Amino acid sequence: MSERLRVNPITCTAHGMCAELLPEFITLDPWGYPIVPDEPVPDELIGLARKAAAACPTLALVVGKRRRP
Amino acid sequence: MTVVATTRRQAYPARPVRRLPRLLAGLAGGRPAGLNQHEHSYGPLPLPEAAWSGVEGAARRAATRLIDVVERSGLTGRGGAGFPAGRKLRSVAAGPGPAVVVANGSEGEPASRKDRLLLSRAPHLVMDGISLAAFAVGATEAYLVVHGDDARLVASLEAAAQAREVAGIDQVPIQVVGIEGRYVASEQTAIVQHLNGGPGLPTFAPPRTHDRGVAGRPTAVSNVETLAHLAMIARYGHTWFREAGTPSAPGTTLVTVSGAIARPGVYEIELGTPIGEVLMQAGGPAERPQAVLVGGYFGTWLPAEVAWPVSMSHPGLRSVGGAMGAGILVVLPESSCGLAETARVVRYLANESAGQCGPCIFGLPALADALADLAYYGGRGDAVDRIAGLIPLIEGRGACRHPDGATQLAASALAAFSHDARWHDAEGPCYGVRQPPLMPVPGDVEYW
Numbered sequence: 158m159s160e161r162l163r164v165n166p167i168t169c170t171a172h173g174m175c176a177e178l179l180p181e182f183i184t185l186d187p188w189g190y191p192i193v194p195d196e197p198v199p200d201e202l203i204g205l206a207r208k209a210a211a212a213c214p215t216l217a218l219v220v221g222k223r224r225r226p
Numbered sequence: 227m228t229v230v231a232t233t234r235r236q237a238y239p240a241r242p243v244r245r246l247p248r249l250l251a252g253l254a255g256g257r258p259a260g261l262n263q264h265e266h267s268y269g270p271l272p273l274p275e276a277a278w279s280g281v282e283g284a285a286r287r288a289a290t291r292l293i294d295v296v297e298r299s300g301l302t303g304r305g306g307a308g309f310p311a312g313r314k315l316r317s318v319a320a321g322p323g324p325a326v327v328v329a330n331g332s333e334g335e336p337a338s339r340k341d342r343l344l345l346s347r348a349p350h351l352v353m354d355g356i357s358l359a360a361f362a363v364g365a366t367e368a369y370l371v372v373h374g375d376d377a378r379l380v381a382s383l384e385a386a387a388q389a390r391e392v393a394g395i396d397q398v399p400i401q402v403v404g405i406e407g408r409y410v411a412s413e414q415t416a417i418v419q420h421l422n423g424g425p426g427l428p429t430f431a432p433p434r435t436h437d438r439g440v441a442g443r444p445t446a447v448s449n450v451e452t453l454a455h456l457a458m459i460a461r462y463g464h465t466w467f468r469e470a471g472t473p474s475a476p477g478t479t480l481v482t483v484s485g486a487i488a489r490p491g492v493y494e495i496e497l498g499t500p501i502g503e504v505l506m507q508a509g510g511p512a513e514r515p516q517a518v519l520v521g522g523y524f525g526t527w528l529p530a531e532v533a534w535p536v537s538m539s540h541p542g543l544r545s546v547g548g549a550m551g552a553g554i555l556v557v558l559p560e561s562s563c564g565l566a567e568t569a570r571v572v573r574y575l576a577n578e579s580a581g582q583c584g585p586c587i588f589g590l591p592a593l594a595d596a597l598a599d600l601a602y603y604g605g606r607g608d609a610v611d612r613i614a615g616l617i618p619l620i621e622g623r624g625a626c627r628h629p630d631g632a633t634q635l636a637a638s639a640l641a642a643f644s645h646d647a648r649w650h651d652a653e654g655p656c657y658g659v660r661q662p663p664l665m666p667v668p669g670d671v672e673y674w
Contacts, residue, residue, distance in 0.1 A: 165430045166583035167625050186619050190584035195622075 159197035160220055162206055166190075169217035178209040191218070246470065247494040248478050249344065249351065249454050257347075258382055261389045264350035271354050271395050272460045277361050278397075285361075292362045293319065296456060299464035300476040305330060305449030306524070306551045308540045311456065314446055315362045317436050321444025324366040327359045327398075328421065328440065331372045331450040332405055334412030335522045336574075336666050337554045340480035341450050343492045345372065346379055348454065349386040355453025357396040358460050363446055365398055370450070371417050374404025409578035413626045414447040416580075427580045428626035449552075451480055472498035475539035479553050483508040485664055486515060486559035495538060502534035504555065513559035517642050519665070521551025523571050524631025527564060527642035547638070556665055563658030565646055567665050568639040569597035574667040575632040586629040589620035593636055602659055604650040613640060 162182070164175075171189035182202055183191045198206045198220070210218040251267065259267070274288035297312025318325050329352060333341040344352060353370070360368045370387070372379055383402045390396055403421065405411050411426040418439045420426035439445025448456075455477060459467050468476040475497035481504060484490045488509025495504050501518060505511060518533035519525050526548035528536065536542050540550050558564055576590035593616045600609035613636055621633045640647055646656065 165625070166585065166623060167430050169584060171584055186585065186589075186623075188584055188588040190588075190623070192619075192623075 160203060160206070160222060161195070162193045162198055162210070163219045163221060164191055164193055165217045165219065167217075168215045169213075170215055172214050174212050174214060175209045175218050178212055179205050182206065183209070246478060246496065248458055248470070249348065249451070249480065250492075250494045258349050258386065259347060259351075261350055261386070261393060261395075264348070268351065268354075268457070269461060271357055271457075273357065273361055273397070286364070289319065289362050289364065292358065292460060295464050296362070296459055299459045299467040301452065301455050301459060301467065302475075302540065303449055304451035304455070304479060304553070306521075306549075308550055311448065311452055314436070314448070315359060318444045318446040319363040321437060323443055325363040326440040326443050326445040327356055327363060327365045327368045328414075328417060328445060328447040329356045329359075329368075329370045329450050329453050330412065330414065330417060330447055331370060332412035332417070333373070333552070334409040335524075335552050335554065336409075336668060337482060337484055337519075337522050337556055338552045339482045340492045340553060342376075342379065344450055344454055344480070345383060349383055350390070351454045351457050352450045353386060353390060353396070353400055354457035354460075355448075355450075355455070356400050357398070358456055359446060359448060359453060360396075360398045363444070365446075367440065368396075368398045368400050369403050369421060369440075370400055371403045371405055371421075373407045375407040376404075380404045409575070410580045410626065410628050413628070415626065417447060418445060427582060428628070430625040470496045472496075472537075472539065474541055475537075479538070479550075481538065481553040481555060483555045483557070484666075485519075485555075485557035486511055486513045486562075487557045488512050497539045498537045498542065500534065501528075501536050501538055501555065504538055505534075505557065511557050511559070513561060515557050516560045516562070517558045517564055519556040519558065520554070521549045522554035523575060523665075524627070524634060525549065525551050525554060526634060526638040527558075527568070528638075529642050532642075547641075549634075558664060561658060562661045562664050563601060563646065563656055564639055564643040565597065565601040565650055566655075566659040566661075567663070568635060569594065569601040570663060570667055571665055572597050572632050572636055575628070575635075579628060580626075583624040583629070585620050585623035589616060589623075590629060590632055592616055593620060593632060597636060597639075600647060600650050602655055604652075604654040607651050610640065610647050610651050 173189050175191050176183045176185045210220050276284040276288035293315045301311040302308045331341045331345050356368050387400045405420050406426045413428045415429040416426050418435050419429050421440045435445045471477045478494050479497050482492050515530040517527050517529050536546050573594040576594040579586045596612040617633045620629045
């Protein structure tokens with residue numbers, strides 16, 4: 158399935174938990190905010206992606222099918 | 227030619243023979259056109275008779291026909307994004323429950339004057355457009371949003387709305403709302419949040435305002451110029467609208483010309499007119515031109531020789547990596563420094579951030595610092611690389627397009643002034659940085 162990760166940039170406050178849990182996909186910018194590639198999450202990472210989304214302290218990380226409009 | 231019947235049996239003035247001006251045709255004198263003068267110039271509001279009949283099916287079919295006409299006219303949004311107006315009305319009309327129409331006249335762009343001109347001189351043309359859009363989407367609420375700090379404008383618009391209410395013109399009363407005067411407050415999600423009682427700051431989409439906007443209802447947010455064109459299309463038809471412009475970019479548009487130009491101001495042009503021709507209409511450059519900023523502070527610098535033949539239209543500007551934006555042209559003279567101008571504007575945009583998203587909070591000041599180093603200090607040889615490295619860290623990472631506008635401006639400055647940028651970086655600032663600032667920035671910051 159082509160699921161994508163999106164960050165709500167307003168709620169994200171740069172805890173960096175997601176990059177800790179999913180370093181294969183998410184990196185941090187110089188200010189500690191996640192850089193998420195705008196491409197489907199690889200199948201083998203989707204479970205970890207869901208865990209990272211659930212672990213986000215501000216619930217800013219979302220797994221979903223829709224692209225950002 | 228579409229003939230839309232009206233309730234009041236009153237003859238329309240003959241359809242305008244001259245193609246231009248259209249929106250600015252009734253702007254004699256410096257005062258707003260009153261309701262009588264407006265109806266004398268353009269005829270009464272062309273609401274279909276079915277709108278007042280109370281027969282729901284008939285009204286809905288008439289609304290669909292109106293949307294068809296708008297779609298066939300090829301009218302696109304004049305606020306910057308250029309979204310097809312007909313498609314927007316159709317998707318809001320298809321949404322669940324009664325809709326809301328919001329006319330955006332808040333014009334956050336400091337180099338744009340067109341919306342203010344339209345609202346201060348031809349308020350009823352805009353309000354006709356609001357009324358027609360409200361009918362088309364089946365709205366029960368209609369707002370006209372402007373900057374609240376301009377108390378005279380707000381008062382004159384409130385008077386105009388009241389005159390219409392007394393005359394019983396609109397089905398849905400038009401409410402004039404003043405919002406905060408900052409740049410990001412004019413963004414459409416910010417306006418919707420303000421109308422919902424929240425702060426006037428952008429929100430994270432989805433939900434899109436099309437689907438869930440004011441009070442959670444489908445909401446059509448349109449620029450006031452778009453709505454004025456809609457009022458003309460409803461009167462004279464889509465064929466008439468297409469008599470001006472090009473097949474892929476039909477109609478006319480308002481542009482604001484400033485900078486080193488003989489007669490700065492707002493001009494109505496046919497879409498597709500070459501930029502050089504628009505500038506000649508404004509009296510031509512006041513000095514030897516170096517570059518032209520198109521699209522405003524979220525826009526693109528084009529070297530003068532590149533800009534001159536480019537056609538003012540979404541496809542034309544896209545072909546050279548630019549965008550129409552709200553139809554802004556700023557002419558940079560040879561004697562000014564494009565890097566210094568860019569540094570000042572990006573500093574302004576950084577200060578105007580809503581402060582909600584990290585990449586905008588931290589990225590824009592870093593970008594402004596790097597640009598200021600390049601423009602005013604230079605001589606370290608790393609500023610160009612710093613700027614180029616920051617751009618991808620900021621672009622596309624905010625909830626709204628504010629940070630993207632700043633990176634677009636910075637990237638286009640590095641491209642258009644690449645020679646200057648290398649010189650500044652290696653040798654230090656040029657003489658141009660001592661010129662007085664060209665582009666208006668509220669609360670100018672000085673570096674020297």
